Amino acid sequence: RSWNTTRFDCGNFDVMAASFRDEYFLIPFVTRTYTTMCVFTTIAVQLGIITPFQLYFNPALIFTHYQLWRLVTNFLFFGPIGFNFLFNMIFMYPMLWSSEALLVSQPRPPFLQLAACKSGKS
Numbered sequence: 001r002s003w004n005t006t007r008f009d010c011g012n013f014d015v016m017a018a019s020f021r022d023e024y025f026l027i028p029f030v031t032r033t034y035t036t037m038c039v040f041t042t043i044a045v046q047l048g049i050i051t052p053f054q055l056y057f058n059p060a061l062i063f064t065h066y067q068l069w070r071l072v073t074n075f076l077f078f079g080p081i082g083f084n085f086l087f088n089m090i091f092m093y094p095m096l097w098s099s100e101a102l103l104v105s106q107p108r109p110p111f112l113q114l115a116a117c118k119s120g121k122s
Contacts, residue, residue, distance in 0.1 A: 031096040034076075035089070041076040042085055052077060 024032065044050045057074040061067045078088040 028097060028100040031093065031100050034096060035093055038076050038078065038089065038092075041073065042078065042081055045077060046081050 055073040078085045
């Protein structure tokens, strides 16, 4: 009896994964990086890997305990996964994409400063 050793057919999964990857890499670099970091930070908090108290901006901890990540991580966490997170991502993503497209001729630091100012919490 011969066994069929061909790979399990998942339909169009390979095509779908390639399409998703292609679309992901069409997103401008800074927008893609910032959005991915926001999603991973939120997932890490949701899974209990880190806590929001490890992310918030605290000058005393930054300068006395040298917790320099707090300078960046306070811009990456929008709260637990829910409508607030969803709407923050929905409104932030096109704004960053269009801003980066307009400033494509500028070097990265001015765009990063603009993104930091626009992504501040209200």
